[in-house]
Amino acid sequence: MEDIKYVFDVKKDDFVRAGETSSKVKKILRELGIDSSIIRKISIAAYEAEMNIVIHSTGGQIVLEITPGIIRITANDRGPGIADVELAMKEGYSTATDKVREMGFGAGMGLPNMKRCSDRLYVTSSEGTGTLIVIEVDLKAGEQGE
């Protein structure tokens, strides 16, 4: 099987390292020769997922899986979970504290951006235990860079 998997730990409240995982994801995809517009979509989605873990959870993991047909980002966190997923999908809805918003985060665009940048988005969450987000982007034939 030609597929490859990377696991990255993401820490809660670590704003200095925030963004590191999505940068690594981007670099890996570039080396694999994925089309640059797909790289951009995946890295934006991965960044949003990463920031969600940093801001809202008590820590978690981001897993990158690549097969010749699909790229999958799985963000798995421990934390409060999302009470109302449908509401969280709305642009501008956020439970981030004022302090976090002052820093320019928590604008309520996380999940909507992930949706915009993916072909499929699955969000499963249960209050008190955590959230599982799966982001998938298809690699259609002929869409690899030249």
Next chain:
Amino acid sequence: MNKMKEKYFHSVVLDADRCVGCTSCLKVCPTEAIRLKEGKACIIGEKCIDCGECIRICPNHAKNAVTDSKDILKKYKYTIAIPSLVLYGQFRGNVGINEMLTAVRKIGFDEIFEASAGTEIITNVIKNHILKNPEKKRPIINSSCPAALRLIQIRFPELLPNIADIETPVEIAARLAKAEAVRRTGFSMEEIGVIYISPCTARMTSVKHPIGIKKSYIDGVLSMKDVYGMMLRNLGSNTEDLTRSTKESLLWPIIGGQGKPLGIKNYLAVDGIHEVIKILEEIEMDKLEGLEFFEGMACVGGCVGGPLTIENPFIARRRMKTLAKGLPDSNPSDEEIKGQIEMYKSGFIRLTEAIEPKAVMRLDDDICKSIKKMEKIKEMLKDLPGIDCGVCGAPTCKAFAEDIVKGENRNAVCIVKTMKSFNKEKPQS
């Protein structure tokens, strides 16, 4: 081999006799384009962006730039010098612009044409035309730094549509100078030689292999380092009135000098190739909302920090700011601006050719093979020390693994790993 050289012409070259294999350049190269082979630094042609970081860091001055020699003047019946504006910041003491330009002319040029003609036009066209186009992708990125352009081609292909499709000051000046000289002197285009005096290695490469245009109007490039010495001897006598520069044009090659005169609030000016990379990452991820214009310059301080300059960039910058105070403000009339926009629309000063992405970072053209290679690299990395010492000849352990998986640099050996296994085998005493 010669064909390969032609394909990847670079102005940055190595003097193998001087290279001691110290690994300094491996570490600073922003595209990981240098490897040590048999103890000497080698540049990987397809990855090099000619930024000159390696020239600057090399303690043994083994890295250098290929430029033309003064003999190139003999090839032409009429010669025009375009000195980079940065030249004005290279002399300490109270040397005026006219004195410097006269000294350049006395090297043997028939005419001096200032690059400021180009900076004025670029500012006017971006401000009054390109920024007014809502279709143009934001932020608009300056096209003036050839090393940054090559960096975008290699690492940020998604941002290629953001580049302002206008020529650089020197190229515009070269076009204007040549057209004017043909009219005035009666010589043909081929008989007139336009020679640029450059602080920049990447510009040298761009003259031979232009980006965004078919052919450069610049016929030769002299290194500012070489010209400096020739000028020193000519300073001080019979100064001619040559300069037409304005305050804005003198500040243009200093970081911020391109964004500020556009009269917009949302611009960002960043200097130093590694910082430029960080900001381009942010732009690529849509993290800088509302940014209208991004000015990214590979050298610290902007062109004043070019690898072929003599003076420290901070001192040169102060000197240029002082000189700028004595110059008039730029005050273009509506008619002039209109004419310049027409010149842009006609293609005369525009980047008319597409700037293509260059996928040199990829492991393989076939994604399945790429994934297999990546898996191998991942496996190898588990076994490597991860200290990125550079002794194997690659800048990082990851680059070492990549080279081996790609089948390049087959003879490279990890010394640290070898030592460790040797220590393990040693019998306990």
